[in-house]
Amino acid sequence: MNGRGMSNAKSKNSNKHSSKSIILNSKLFFALLVLQLLNLLTLVTQFHWLYILFASIALATQFVVHVKAMRQALLNASINQTSCYYSAPSILPSWAILLLAIAGSVAIAIAGRELGLLLSMIHLLCFAYSLKVFEITKRKDLYQVVVLGVFVATSSLIFVQSIYFSLAVIVLVFANFIILLRFFAPSMLLLTQIKLLIKLSLYAIPFAVVLFVAFPKLSPLWQVPKAKAAKVGLSDQVKIGDIAQLALSNELAFRVSFENSSPAHAQLYWRALVLDDFDGITWQQAAQSNRLRQQQGNNLAHLSNASNVENIVLRGEGIAYQVIAEPSFQSWLFALDFATSEQANIGQRSDFALFYHGIISQTISYQVTSYPETILAPELTPSMRSLNLSLNSQSNPKLTAKAQQLRQRYSDDRALINQLLTDFNQNNYYYTLQPPSIQNNSLDEFYFQTRAGFCEHYASAFTYLMRAAGIPSRMVVGYLGGEFNPNGNYLSVYQRNAHAWTEVWLPEQGWQRVDPTAAVDPERVERGFSSDLMQQYADLSSGMFSMQPLKTMQWYKQLKMQIEAIDYQWTRWVIGYTGQKQSQLMKQLLTRLTQGKVMEYFLLCLASVVLLIIAYKVSAVRGKKHHEIKQLYLKTLALMSQHNVVKEHAMTGEKFTAFIGENRPELLVDFAVISDCFQKYSYQNSSDEHNKSSLNHDLSILKYHYRRLRWHLWLAKLGIK
Amino acid sequence: MQTAVANILAQIESVVIGKPHQVKLALSCLLAKGHILIEDLPGMGKTTLANTLALTLGLSYQRIQFTSDLMPADVIGIAIFDDVTKSFLLHPGAIFNQVVLADEVNRASPKTQSALLEAMEEGRVSVDGVTHQLPEPFFVIATQNPMSHAGTYPLPESQLDRFMMRLSLGFPNIDAERKILQATSSHRDTTDIKAFLTVEQLREIQLHISQITVAPAIIDYVIALCRVSRQAESQAKALSPRAGKALLAAAKSWAFMENRDYVIPDDIQAVFSPVCEHRLAPQQHHIFDEANELSQHILSQVDPINPLP
Known part of the structure; x- marks a missing residue:
C-alpha cells in the first residue's frame, strides 16, 4: 500500500514536472543543435577522437529525435505551418544522464595525464555541453546550454588568435545570443533582433574595453600543449x-x-x-x-x-x-x-x-x-x-x-x-x-x-x-x-x-x-x-x-596589404597586450596621476561626473512633479501584492479601491486616502497649483496611512482581527 | 447643466428600454461632437435610439433609408431652375438637418456613401460648384446590419474612421424584454418626447466638455494604448493619432456625464471599446462577444497607473 502511494506521488510529481517543461519552436531546437555543432567545431582540432565520437553520436541522436518530434507536432498542428511548438522529448532518463556524466568525467580524469590540464578541462566543458542538450526541460536549462555554448566557442581562442578566427568566433557568439532573443521575443523579426543585439553589444563595448585594459591578467594555469603542433620554420x-x-x-x-x-x-x-x-x-x-x-x-x-x-x-x-x-x-x-x-x-x-x-x-x-x-x-x-x-x-x-x-x-x-x-x-x-x-x-x-x-x-x-x-x-x-x-x-x-x-x-x-x-x-x-x-x-x-x-x-x-596591416595592428595591440604590458601601463598611469596636476584634473573630472548625475536626477524629479506621490502609491501596490492583494494589470485606481472595499474592507480607509490623493495629484490638476509645502504635507499624511496599512496587512496575515 | 443631461438620459431610457449604458455612450458621443455608427441586427431598436436622441436634443431631424438605388442627389439635394428668379436654386436634401439618421448605410452604393461621409467630415456640401454650409450642430447617426451581406457595400476603413463610436445594442435582458412586450403600442408615439435642450444650451455643454482637464498621466495612458496596438505582434490595425484624439474627446464627454471636471483612466476604459474597436478590426463584428474584442485585449496590456514605465 505504502509503496503504491509512494509511486503515485512520484508519478504526480513527474506529471507536474512535465507540465512545467518549456515548449519551444521546432526551429529553435534545430538552431540549438546547429549552434552546438558549430561551437564544437571551433575546437575540433583539439579533441580526443573518443570525444568526437561521443559528441557526434549525441548530436545525431538529438537530431533524429527532434525530427521525429517535429513531425509528430506538425501532424497535430494545423496544416499550413512550417514550424511548430513542442516540449523537448526526453531521450535519456535523468539517472542515465547522471551515470553518463560520472563515467565521462572519470574517463576524462584518466585521460587527463595524456591530455594535460588545459585540454582535459576543455574536454570536461564540452562533455557537459554535449550532455546538457539532453535535458532542456526548463527555461533555466536553455540558459545553461546557451552559456555553455558561448564558453565553448570562446575557449577556442586559447588556441588560435588570428583576426579572422576571432571575428568568426564573435559572430558565433552573437548567433548563440540570438537564440535567447528568439526565445524571449519570438514574434520579433530576425532583422530587428539582430539590430537589437548589435545595439546591446555596442553598450557592452565600453565595459569590455575597460575590462581588457584594466582587469588584471592572470598568467594561465595551463601550458598550451606543444606535442601536437608541428615545428614551423627553421630547425636547429x-x-x-x-x-x-x-x-x-x-x-x-x-x-x-x-x-x-x-x-x-x-x-x-x-x-x-x-x-x-x-x-x-x-x-x-x-x-x-x-x-x-x-x-x-x-x-x-x-x-x-x-x-x-x-x-x-x-x-x-x-x-x-x-x-x-x-x-x-x-x-x-x-x-x-x-x-x-x-x-x-x-x-x-x-x-x-x-x-x-x-x-x-x-x-x-x-x-x-x-x-x-x-x-x-x-x-x-x-x-x-x-x-x-x-x-x-x-x-x-x-x-x-x-x-x-x-x-x-x-x-x-x-x-x-x-x-x-x-x-x-x-x-x-x-x-x-x-x-x-x-x-x-x-x-x-x-x-x-x-x-x-x-x-x-x-x-x-x-x-x-x-x-x-x-x-x-x-x-x-x-x-x-x-x-x-x-x-x-x-x-x-x-x-x-x-x-x-x-x-x-x-x-x-x-x-x-x-x-x-x-x-x-x-x-x-x-x-x-x-x-x-x-x-x-x-x-x-x-x-x-x-x-x-x-x-x-x-x-x-x-x-x-590592407588586410595584413589590420591583422598586424590586431596582433600588436590586442594579442600583444600581455600582463606585463598591462602592469607597465598601470604603473605609468598611476605615477602620472600622482604627479600633482594630473591628479587634480582627475578629481575635477570625477566631481563633474558626479555633479552631472545629480543634476540629471534633480531634473528628472522636477520633470515629474508628483513623482513622489506616485512612487508611494506604487510602493503601496507592491506591498499589497506581497500580501496577496494584487491589482490586475489593467485595473484602474478607482476600480481597485472598489475591489478592496468589497474584499478587504479593513484596509479600505487607509488605502482610499492614498489612492484618492494619488488620483487627485495625477489626474485632477495639470497646472501646478499645489505648492511644495502642501505636497510635503500630503506626503507625510500618506506615509502615515501607508504605515497603518502595512500594520493592518501584517495583522491580517497573522490572523488577528 | 448636469440636471438637463440627467433628464435627457432618463427620457431616452424610458424609450430605449434596458440599455442605459449604450444610451449613455451614444449621448456622450453626440456631446463630444462625434458621429455614431450603430451596428446591430434588425429590430433591436437602432432607429428608435437615433430618433429619440434627435428629438430629445431638440434638433431638426430627418431619416434617409439607404437603398442600392439611392443617388447622392437624394442625400445632398439638387439645384433646380426657378422660373421666377431665373436662376438655379438648391432644393436641399435630407442632409440639411442637424441630425441625420442614415438607415442601413451599407446598402447604398459607395458613391452615395461617400457623399454622406464627405459631408460628415467637412461640415458642408457643394452642389454645382456652390458650397453650402450644413446646419450646426450636425450629427450623423448611421445604422448598419452586420448580417445578410448580400447586396451591401461595407464601409471602407477610411470611412469607418469618421465615426467616433460604433455601438451595438444587443439583446435586452428578461426584464427589459418583458417591459418591451408589455408596452401598449408597437411604436411609442414620438410626440410624447420633449426637447430638453435648446441649441444654445447644447453648444454651452459642448464648450464645457472641451474644457475638461486632461492630466499628463491620461495622455500617457492614451499614448500607451495606441502604442500597444502598433506593436508588430498585434493582430489589430494600428490606432492613428486621430483615434487617440477621438478617444480623449469621448473620455472627456464621459467624465462630464459622470459629473467630473477631469478625466480619469476609468473614463478612457469606458469609451475605449466603442471608440476603438471598429478602428482596430474594421472587418470584424464582435457584436455579441465582448470578451474576444481586440480592444479588451489591448486594454489588458496597459497598466493605467503606470502606463509608460
Missing part, C-alpha cells in the same frame, strides 16, 4: 636543401615595426641561431656550446649583463624596434646584430642570439634595440677557437685541398676571403631554388661540379673552406630582408625569407658577417628575390588552383 639542424623547402612557404615568420626609419634591405640579417658543429653532412649547435648556453640560460643574461659582456664593444647608434613573432614552437627569437632587450623573459646567448625562456607557442611580441656597428668578440677564447675550426676534413677532401692551396697563396685572411667571393662571382655559380641532387650531401660535388645551389649550399661550402684554411668561422641561420607594408608601416618576414650565411672571426674585428650568396646573386640580398627567382618560385608554387592571374591585379594586392 640544417642539412643542405632544408631551407629550399622553406623557401616555398608563404607562412609568416615574424613582423617588425621600427621606431624610426628602417635600415636598408641588405642590412636586414635577422639572426636566429648559430650552428658551429659540422659533421660533414649536418650543421648543428655544438654540444659544448649547448652546455655553455644552458649555463647562461641559468644566469639569465639580460641587457644589463649583456651590455657588460666583455666580449662586446658597443658602438654606434641603436635601432629600436618591436618584433611580433608567430608561434614557432621553438625558443629562439629574431633580431638584428647586435641585439639587446630589456624584457625579463628574454635572454642572450654567447653567440649573440636572443632566446625566449620557454616555447613560443603563441604569438609573442618583444622590444629590441640593435647596435649594428658593434664589434662582436674581439677576443676569442681558445675553446671557442678550436670549436670554430674543428672539421671533419675527410668528408670533403677536394675542398680541403682547395683551402690549403688558397692559404698558401694568400697569407692575409681578408684577401683570402675576397678571393673566394670573387670565385663565386666570376665562375659559373648559380643561385637556384631547385638545385640538382647531390650525392651524400657532398660539398665537393656541389663546389666543383653542379655549381648551382641555394644560400645554404654557399654558406656551408664557404664555412667549410674557411675552417679548412684555418680561419674560425660558423654558420648562422635566420632570415634576410622582409616585405615592407606601407599601409601598416611594418615589415613582414615570411618563411621564404629564410637564409643562411657565414660568420668569420678576424683578429681585432671580431665576428664578421660574410654572405657568399651576395657574391653569387647580389639581387637576392639587395632586394629579396630577383625577378628570375620569382618566376621560378611562381612556377614551383602554381598548382591546379593557381591564383596567379588574381595575384597580379593591383586591387588584389592593395586589399591584401
